[in-house]
Amino acid sequence: MRVRAIVAYDGTDYSGYQRQDNAVTVQEALEAALARVTASDPGSVTILAAGRTDAGVHASGQVIAFDTAWRHGLDDLHRALNAVLPADIAVLEVKETAASFHPRYDARSRRYRYSIYNTSIRSPLERRYSLHVAAPLDVEAMQRAARLLIGEHDFVTFGQPPQGNNTVRRVLEAEWRGESPQLHFDIEANAFLYRMVRSIVGTLLQVGRGEWDVGAFEAALAACERSQAGPTAPPHGLCLVKVIYQS
Amino acid sequence: MRVRAIVAYDGTDYSGYQRQDNAVTVQEALEAALARVTASDPGSVTILAAGRTDAGVHASGQVIAFDTAWRHGLDDLHRALNAVLPADIAVLEVKETAASFHPRYDARSRRYRYSIYNTSIRSPLERRYSLHVAAPLDVEAMQRAARLLIGEHDFVTFGQPPQGNNTVRRVLEAEWRGESPQLHFDIEANAFLYRMVRSIVGTLLQVGRGEWDVGAFEAALAACERSQAGPTAPPHGLCLVKVIYQS
Numbered sequence: 228m229r230v231r232a233i234v235a236y237d238g239t240d241y242s243g244y245q246r247q248d249n250a251v252t253v254q255e256a257l258e259a260a261l262a263r264v265t266a267s268d269p270g271s272v273t274i275l276a277a278g279r280t281d282a283g284v285h286a287s288g289q290v291i292a293f294d295t296a297w298r299h300g301l302d303d304l305h306r307a308l309n310a311v312l313p314a315d316i317a318v319l320e321v322k323e324t325a326a327s328f329h330p331r332y333d334a335r336s337r338r339y340r341y342s343i344y345n346t347s348i349r350s351p352l353e354r355r356y357s358l359h360v361a362a363p364l365d366v367e368a369m370q371r372a373a374r375l376l377i378g379e380h381d382f383v384t385f386g387q388p389p390q391g392n393n394t395v396r397r398v399l400e401a402e403w404r405g406e407s408p409q410l411h412f413d414i415e416a417n418a419f420l421y422r423m424v425r426s427i428v429g430t431l432l433q434v435g436r437g438e439w440d441v442g443a444f445e446a447a448l449a450a451c452e453r454s455q456a457g458p459t460a461p462p463h464g465l466c467l468v469k470v471i472y473q474s
Numbered sequence: 475m476r477v478r479a480i481v482a483y484d485g486t487d488y489s490g491y492q493r494q495d496n497a498v499t500v501q502e503a504l505e506a507a508l509a510r511v512t513a514s515d516p517g518s519v520t521i522l523a524a525g526r527t528d529a530g531v532h533a534s535g536q537v538i539a540f541d542t543a544w545r546h547g548l549d550d551l552h553r554a555l556n557a558v559l560p561a562d563i564a565v566l567e568v569k570e571t572a573a574s575f576h577p578r579y580d581a582r583s584r585r586y587r588y589s590i591y592n593t594s595i596r597s598p599l600e601r602r603y604s605l606h607v608a609a610p611l612d613v614e615a616m617q618r619a620a621r622l623l624i625g626e627h628d629f630v631t632f633g634q635p636p637q638g639n640n641t642v643r644r645v646l647e648a649e650w651r652g653e654s655p656q657l658h659f660d661i662e663a664n665a666f667l668y669r670m671v672r673s674i675v676g677t678l679l680q681v682g683r684g685e686w687d688v689g690a691f692e693a694a695l696a697a698c699e700r701s702q703a704g705p706t707a708p709p710h711g712l713c714l715v716k717v718i719y720q721s
Contacts, residue, residue, distance in 0.1 A: 351484040
């Protein structure tokens with residue numbers, strides 16, 4: 228049986244989602260939990276995921292899939308996984324899915340949220356999940372710049388393709404929400420380039436601080452030159468919120 | 475000059491506010507930062523505080539006071555302190571105050587907030603600052619029980635006095651706010667007994683889960699017996715939000 232699950236994690240203490248040698252990753256923790264619960268050989272368990280989030284990036288709606296011979300009911304599997312997973316990873320939902328389901332290839336779009344805490348003084352209680360920005364931000368200008376991202380564009384200014392060389396992506400939503408001090412940038416696209424959300428946010432912040440006008444942002448997007456982007460925002464403000472499928 | 479400051483901290487990695495041997499405390503971190511910034515002998519710096527929060531308890535509005543010979547302006551002192559403090563402690567506000575000001579003795583009341591994340595599945599992104607409660611909660615019943623706390627009562631059921639043996643306190647507000655999954659219990663009193671908020675919250679949760687009715691809560695308060703309280707809620711959901719002074 229193939230199982231599809233929604234997973235949340237605090238990415239602070241992980242070297243990203245994807246398994247790698249000599250680093251603690253979310254994938255490795257999930258595969259170890261699944262192997263333990265199903266009494267499988269750890270090397271034999273493989274979990275597919277929708278998004279390979281970077282080191283330090285969080286998720287509240289990562290989607291994974293795996294095959295298992297589990298026979299005790301999905302509620303029991305769900306409970307067992309959460310019982311053995313560390314406190315910074317949890318399985319939110321578990322269901323049976325088609326044997327052909329692939330969380331990455333079948334995804335129609337992905338939503339990310341980047342959170343900013345905009346006050347003159349940094350906040351110890353917000354620091355883990357928000358970027359602190361001390362300078363006052365012109366949110367209205369950041370909103371106008373963000374709207375330029377909507378639609379199909381070559382986004383090579385803001386990132387590299389994870390594979391191949393197609394850098395065209397379709398952005399469905401790009402919107403600032405909330406009020407200072409708590410600002411959120413929500414972006415949904417069919418897919419993202421590597422570091423794309425963080426590069427866009429870092430560049431929008433140049434606009435918000437008045438270092439760039441909206442026209443400069445538009446020109447950077449149109450330039451199709453990676454070197455034209457502003458700095459890449461740090462990972463800890465970013466969260467993979469949702470992966471959207473046809474059904 | 476005596477300085478009064480508002481301090482925020484993430485209490486996760488501290489053995490409470492108050493300085494103690496062989497343990498990392500918030501007071502020690504603040505005193506070390508002040509000594510470093512003012513180039514004083516570390517042993518010579520003493521900081522007074524309004525509330526001695528327990529190990530693991532957070533603060534967004536702790537009030538401290540200290541004497542200093544600093545001569546470069548308060549904004550510079552403020553910036554310098556935040557530059558040397560660790561990321562989990564920040565000074566939010568600094569001002570000069572009367573030489574006689576004492577943050578604990580002069581406080582008219584204190585406000586605490588206890589945060590609960592009420593969902594069947596634990597959340598990795600809420601776990602640091604909220605208690606996860608999986609059982610459905612009857613918030614209306616917890617609200618009715620909470621209201622019984624308002625006014626002057628002997629609260630010995632819910633805690634021990636930090637010194638002396640007066641266990642009478644005056645509760646000014648006791649109110650549940652928010653909606654599931656995010657619930658907050660706000661309580662303001664002239665002063666609190668040791669562990670009082672956590673003991674009250676643990677007992678209110680018995681009511682919320684339907685293990686106690688509101689009458690049992692009322693009887694526990696009236697019994698004036700420490701053994702009549704429910705379990706003490708863990709520290710990580712608790713935050714010292716504000717200390718209120720006459721002026």
